[in-house]
Amino acid sequence: MKEYVLLSFLALCSAKSFPMKSKYMATNDIMLKDMEDDDDDDDNNALFPIKRESPTPPPFQMFPVCPFGCQCSLRVVQCSDLGLTSIPSNIPLDTRLIDLQNNKIKEIKENDLKGLSSLYALFLNNNKLSKIHPKAFQSLKKLRRLYLSHNQLIEIPSNLPKSLAELRIHDNKVKKVQKDAFKGMMSLHVLEMSANPLHNDGIEPGAFEGMVVYHVRIAEAKLTSIPKGLPSSLYELHLDHNKITGVELEDLIRYKDLQRLGLGNNKIKEIENGSFASIPSIREIHLENNKLKKVPPGLPELKYLQVIFLHSNHVSKVGVNDFCSTGSRQKKSLYRGISLFGNPVKYWEVQPATFRCVLGRTSVHFGNFRK
Template structure:
């Protein structure tokens, strides 16, 4: 349930363009999560205590000047703040500090906020975070630091964070200790940072159980080899990747969705896709491929393939479908081939024999700019 909800959150705060986070919508998700937590603890709590907690959820004793406080949520966005406000109630669950002019997070800015569940520091001017700024935040699960001026991943991040969004900063290097001990981290968004392959230190992602990772709009020239092996979604769009080789996916056998659109890929080595047998969706659009990559016809669960805006000149009868129909466990629901110089009228009808319907295939005339 929690994993599903985390991916729902991704729709609320996409990388670009910047959009303010809708705190009330997140609160609805939070209430569901809290209910799940209380269900787990029912055996330890009596009914009287539960009733008392419910009353307390709607009460907050004090509120920083200029902020709005309700249901243990402190909203201090769009106030022109240059520092974190003082006297934040100790029982706060969510704090919203987005859209301000905060430049630094000091050691004691969040001192005593040990019940904090979510923190939003998006769209400030933060360039420095004290190594002890997040100490004792054992219950923090959502941490949004996007659209700031950070040059490195903050030190000593809370170990129980489930989702970390740190895109649109100035991070060029991911140090070895950056995510140490963050075994619970499931969603990591690092898009629009100037990260190159040489900037990822060996072991930076060791022992992580991350499911979703996006490092788009960076300076990657190849698929990183040392990302978490637990990944089910990997998005590396808008980089400078030139080719895909067999060794690239050996570590990521659980991948279900792969984004490699808007790169410079000319070549996908034969046998590469065999390492990701669970893949459902592959984006290779807006690259420089001259032919359909080999191996699609061996992927039993592949349903969506984006190949538009490449330089593909022909499509073979077995490029997408296996020779034996029973080998395909899921029919294609989307294959895009438009904006390629392929003569679609020359494609043989059996080529799409494992597609759910004719509307699932998108072809079109190739127009040179």
């Protein structure tokens, strides 16, 4: 009896396993059949059709192509810190961001970025770039952010994408900004050109014509005066750590919408009376670490001015009306920051009414003068 039950159980197991194996084999047969070329089917409806005249069938790519050593995800190609000497050649055409920072790339050739019409951001910081082909960016119709800082470029690349919103070319060897270098760039928010050996005469007349930009920074350069002909659209202008010796009446006359002005760490001795009248919307002025002997004239007329940095100058006297207007004229915004420390002014001689238009006593940074 036991032998009969055992034989029956084995027969039952064999009967169940056979259909499962047949089903698996049948599925494989269907996949293989779909990948083969069907001579009898004129419509060629196979899932992976292969033409018979092809010498070898094309490879089946389960995953998108990614340059060797890089990481690709969600249309982002990350190739930083790989020691690359050139831009990879097989970047997916639908890429939106390419990170090539911290490599050894010396040149961008004409076709290195060809076909990348969806590219939004290109990071090339900290390479050895000294040459960019004039047509290198011609395919990048949607590029918004281009970072070229910490390279060896000697001039602004030509034919930059008109779509750019942010261009950073900090710490290169730029000595010249050629005429029409930014022509047609009507939506540039940030232009960062600091830490370049750029003199005033290196900026050709018309270099900034035909463009709109809101934030310009040319710090740590070799400027001896505020550059002429910057775009009138400016909201922020930062020229810190230069060799500017003074501010003249015409220097700021174009920038009626200017809200932040950075002139700290220069050699400014004098600011011509009326210079600030051209910038009535100014909110913040940096004049620290200069050689001013008095508080600049015209501050009380700036109704929206909230921050003025004058520390580390040679100011020896502060008048009662140097910061606040008199009579019926009222400031729209109270000061929230006035710095006067590091000046030879006797703070105990300053009248309390001098800071009558300040938000609070903590907004004034005075301190003792120490040699």
